[in-house]
Amino acid sequence: MPPYGAFDGISEPRILPPDTVFLRLPRARRYRHLLIASLLSFLLLAVVWRRSNKAIHQKSLSGYRTPSSFSSPYASELASSEKPLLAPPYTTATGTKVPDHHGWTNTSFHLLVPASESNPNLCKTLLSSFLLDYPPPTLINYGKTFEGNGWDKGTHTGKIRGVYDYLRDAKQFKDDDLVLVIDGYDIWFQLPPEVMIKRYRSIVRTANERLRRQYGMISRKKPWEGDQVERVQMYTQKVVYGADKLCWPNPAEDPACAALPLSTLPTDVYGPQTDKDREGFLNRPRYLNSGTVIGPVADIRAIYERALQKVDEEDRGTIGDQFVFAEILGEQEVQRQVTRSTSQGAGGRWLDWLSNALGTSPPFNGTMNNMTVVPGQRYEFGLGLDYESQLFQTMTHSxxxxxxxxxxxxxxxxxxxxxxxxxxxxxxxxxxxxxxxxxxxxxxxxxxxxxxxxxxxxxxxxxxxxxxxxxxxxxxxxxxxxxxxxxxxxxxxxxxxxxxxxxxxxxxxxxxxxxxxxxxxxxxxxxxxxxxxxxxxxxxxx
Known part of the structure; x- marks a missing residue:
């Protein structure tokens, strides 16, 4: 898609000197026909766009009630590339931590593993974390017995509640600490934590550059600084989940499946059948997998708080935690798209339509299941996926x-x-x-x-x-x-x-x-x- 600024440089037609006009007379009729054909093509394209855009817009907003304003729909802050997301620790010979050269206090890295009981597979997960020198794992819900209703007896809902309670109550956490939450029975570490943290920072930095290009910047008042205004990104990313090739267990019309962006991998990474495989093996990963997530404590805690709200108030936990977290990501993307479509001008909508028609961006399918954008509800969580499996290699269909x-x-x-x-x-x-x-x-x-x-x-x-x-x-x-x-x-x-x-x-x-x-x-x-x-x-x- 060309940038909007690409249409700002059109100048007026140049007027030919009188003594050169005769050079153009033999070709005047040909150019006149060409000009008329071009104008007719443009008008036809505009009519088709107007009709399809109206249909797309109506389809994308069906089932939604769009409020005049959202509750803090924008990113809370710009993730500056100058300030590290996790300051690497500097340790003296006595083991004492000291501030890094930027002057920020060192943050810590935490590993949380929901696991209610021990078995050989949990031991494999823990052993691999030891040998790679990850932080000592914290087991969530260990020794707890679940006897709830449903196919899983409440273990998946218990996982959400257990992680949230721990992130909320633990005294050793700071909001900007980095936390990794993984499934306990089917994950093995392969590379050391310093590699994971460097890649996490790189993924977030690249994602924020992509979001800035797509959604642009906004002006806002600086917090606690009176009327001073600053320019910040509309949206930023801080949290990274693993990516799957198929959307499950959410229905295909759910936001978790229908509203997500395409993968950043090349469109032909699996040849001409890329993204056309019903079984998923030749699809690029673009759907959330809840078994692996990394991000700042404050942001992960907010996501789990929203997940718990869905479980307790909206009864969305009966299918499993995968369903809930995927739905949160889908609703985030819906909110971003709706906000963008209602705030951009005709030129921006035309460019979006042209990109969809050319297949350079995914069509937004907003026919969600009776979803209503509720005023005051938070939908923006800075979520994104590890499309290129730099951090997390999910093995389903891969x-x-x-x-x-x-x-x-x-x-x-x-x-x-x-x-x-x-x-x-x-x-x-x-x-x-x-x-x-x-x-x-x-x-x-x-x-x-x-x-x-x-x-x-x-x-x-x-x-x-x-x-x-x-x-x-x-x-x-x-x-x-x-x-x-x-x-x-x-x-x-x-x-x-x-x-x-x-x-x-x-x-x-x-x-x-x-x-x-x-x-x-x-x-x-x-x-x-x-x-x-x-x-x-x-x-x-x-």
Whole structure:
């Protein structure tokens, strides 16, 4: 779509000098016919647009009551690229945290894992977090028994309530701390937290640039500064969820399915059948998956508060938490589109129609199920998706996209497209954020801990990761279509993969020795203020 400013540079026709007019006389009739044909085509296009735009507008707003004003529909602040979303910690030799060079106090990184009971799959999730040196996980609802109504006995509603209560009440959280919430029984970490945090910041920065281009800027009064006015983005993103290829369990006409933007991946990433596969395997991920989410504590808490409101007041929790969070994202996108369509001029609507007609932007299907935009209700939460699986690789309909690759095997990497039909033709190389991450063998070392000996015990006949091991020499699960090396894998589809893929992870068969080294390393975590290693926290409610 061309920018609106592209139509501001049209000048008046140039008048020809009298002595050159005769040069144009033989062609006058041809140009006259061409001009008339052009005008007729333009008028016909305008009529078609006017009729279709009216139909589209009526269709998109059917079932809605659009108030004259929304309750804070705009982003609360501009996510400046100058201020880091998470300041990396700087630690002295004694383990004391100090402010970073920008002068902001360091924020912390928290890992929340809803899990009411232990089983081998939860142990795999926790083990992978230990070996990659993530913050000690906090188990939500651990030991709690659910006996509610419905197919899940209330466990999904309990997950929403448990996470919200903990984010609301926990004293160790600051609003700008970063929090990662993951499902407890089907997720494995693959890359260290510093890679995840760098990618999170990059995804948010890129998304905000995209939102600024799409929705523009607004003027508003500066908070607590009288009548001073500032220019800020209309919408910003701070929260990132995993992305799925199919919309489920929401109906196709729900906002969760019908109102979402297209993926940022190329439109032909799976060839000519991209986004046309009813089974979903050749679709680009563009639908929310609730099993993985990362963002600032304040923003995640607000999302869970809205989800709990939907459960308690609107009875939307009977199908599951996936349904609820997907609906929140869909309603956010509806609100953005409705606000945009009611505030832009005829030129903007014409450009939108032209983009839809040319297939360069998705048509907005607003025929939602009796949805009403309620004045005073918050719909804007700064939600977005990890379209390119840089953070979260959801495996439903995507397992065939993933292969374990050694990045020192250049021969195999260069010829990957010959063995994988949809593999990217881009040259696969280990990304710089992984190359510059702490080496796997050097992640768990430190001074002797007298308590560690009792935990680790002797290590005879236990394979150890060689000291010169680098990320280049390890098998890394790679989405060869995107391509990307995700920081974690989410097996939300075929659960048999939880057994068949576990031996493929890079820390096999060294997990036992790596765990012992992890337990013997310093207890001061780089990203969590509470410290501790080799165990889990609980929410203290059970």
């Amino acid at each position: 397992a065939s996209d993933v292969e374990f690759l050694f990045y020192n095997d250049t021969g195999h990497l260069n010829n990957l497209h010959e063995t994988h039909h949809y593999a990217s033709t881009r040259l696969l190389r280990l990304p710089s954020d992984i190359r510059h991450a702490s080496p796997p063998a050097g992640r768990t070392h430190g001074p002797d801990d007298p308590d560690a000996a009792a935990l680790t015990g002797p290590t005879p006949n236990v394979p150890a990761l060689p000291g010169n091991t680098t990320w280049l020499t390890l098998p890394l699960a790679t989405n060869v279509v995107v391509p990307s090396i995700p920081t974690l894998l989410h097996f939300n589809g075929d659960k048999s993969m939880l057994d068949s893929w576990w031996p493929k992870l890079w820390f096999q068969p060294f997990s036992r020795s790596l765990l012992r080294a992890y337990l013997a390393s310093p207890t001061a975590s780089a990203w969590d203020t509470r410290g501790g290693r080799g165990g889990v926290w609980t929410d203290g409610k059970t």
